[in-house]
Amino acid sequence: MNTYPSKLLENAVSELSKLPGIGRKSALRLALHLLRKEIAEVEAFGNAVIKMRKDICYCKECHNISDAELCSICSSPKRDRSTICVVETTRDVMAIENTGQMSGIYHVLGGIISPMEGIGPEELEIESLVERVRDGKVKEIVLALPTTIEGDTTNFYLYRKLNDLSLKITTLARGVSIGDELEFTDEVTLGRSILNRTLYDGAFLKK
Amino acid sequence: MNTYPSKLLENAVSELSKLPGIGRKSALRLALHLLRKEIAEVEAFGNAVIKMRKDICYCKECHNISDAELCSICSSPKRDRSTICVVETTRDVMAIENTGQMSGIYHVLGGIISPMEGIGPEELEIESLVERVRDGKVKEIVLALPTTIEGDTTNFYLYRKLNDLSLKITTLARGVSIGDELEFTDEVTLGRSILNRTLYDGAFLKK
Numbered sequence: 001m002n003t004y005p006s007k008l009l010e011n012a013v014s015e016l017s018k019l020p021g022i023g024r025k026s027a028l029r030l031a032l033h034l035l036r037k038e039i040a041e042v043e044a045f046g047n048a049v050i051k052m053r054k055d056i057c058y059c060k061e062c063h064n065i066s067d068a069e070l071c072s073i074c075s076s077p078k079r080d081r082s083t084i085c086v087v088e089t090t091r092d093v094m095a096i097e098n099t100g101q102m103s104g105i106y107h108v109l110g111g112i113i114s115p116m117e118g119i120g121p122e123e124l125e126i127e128s129l130v131e132r133v134r135d136g137k138v139k140e141i142v143l144a145l146p147t148t149i150e151g152d153t154t155n156f157y158l159y160r161k162l163n164d165l166s167l168k169i170t171t172l173a174r175g176v177s178i179g180d181e182l183e184f185t186d187e188v189t190l191g192r193s194i195l196n197r198t199l200y201d202g203a204f205l206k207k
Numbered sequence: 208m209n210t211y212p213s214k215l216l217e218n219a220v221s222e223l224s225k226l227p228g229i230g231r232k233s234a235l236r237l238a239l240h241l242l243r244k245e246i247a248e249v250e251a252f253g254n255a256v257i258k259m260r261k262d263i264c265y266c267k268e269c270h271n272i273s274d275a276e277l278c279s280i281c282s283s284p285k286r287d288r289s290t291i292c293v294v295e296t297t298r299d300v301m302a303i304e305n306t307g308q309m310s311g312i313y314h315v316l317g318g319i320i321s322p323m324e325g326i327g328p329e330e331l332e333i334e335s336l337v338e339r340v341r342d343g344k345v346k347e348i349v350l351a352l353p354t355t356i357e358g359d360t361t362n363f364y365l366y367r368k369l370n371d372l373s374l375k376i377t378t379l380a381r382g383v384s385i386g387d388e389l390e391f392t393d394e395v396t397l398g399r400s401i402l403n404r405t406l407y408d409g410a411f412l413k414k
Contacts, residue, residue: 003301005272005273005280006259006272008258008259009259012256012258015256016256019240019241028298029227039260039261042260045257046254048219048222049241049252050250052215052218052242053249053250054246056242057213064212065213067215071212072212090212090239094210094235
């Protein structure tokens, strides 16, 4: 559809279609949806996005998205500051926080090493991580990066950078997902889950 | 995911998730995508949407979206003003314009009669259509509404409103789509395409 009845509509559609996963047809649908809304609602929409981009901060400690210089996790007195969980993005922090199982603090790399996309270690918050652990108060680094080649590469790079600092370096347990059928679990995962089998804990399952 | 690291992010996500077909997870993905863009780009995005909503006009003749009081189709001297094609929305105008087969002008109802959704004839641009044809210069009304119960209801309502004005009232031809297999065409469409069969025109197919 190329014949837009209005330049204003066309402009809004082309902006909306720059969003990932939204083509021109979907963008047109979104634009027409917004046209049916009150002006105040559309202003709230546009301004929320602009304000977010303009005013958002990144925590100077963990580099997570934050409203202040220090994020709410880094500034919390309840957190165990001897454990740092290393993740790729803010979304991973949110996912782990939702489990309620991480008592430590985080370090957001802002990506992972990917030669294919031209992302090297110097583009990521790796030096600042080494800086953070240098004072010796950190006892454990939990690597919670994706289980991809890029994730493994980054894990290995971090391991070499951090290994001489006498830290415990751990990674998330790999195993069969809860609710998954064994026959549909891939071989590598199933193999690892056998090697790293744990003592049966009925109490955990009954909870 | 409820634990947003920033109020600004949370606010942007909740605004983005108001868009149709975008849940909170997709909205978070879009917000993080926008965070990686330049401030100027995000401002262009937000302002294009706000400006569209604030400044867009509707053509006083056909009620299509327009940048001026009269849309480019209604103000074009090349258009056949004796034929009015009645459609539900702007998107239908765009779809028909893309075919290049409609030399007439349009009338955008802004919806179709739907008792289920509480949309009656008075919510739509029906009176203004009757007004437009009253001067006797319009010779044909092409009903190009959806082939749904609501579309049929609206067609019938318009037919009763317009029938005493000595107009030719037509609807789009229904038939087998080009490229479709007969065995997968529904019975009603196939039946109608037999009843309304046309003279074989080899020239059209060779074009």
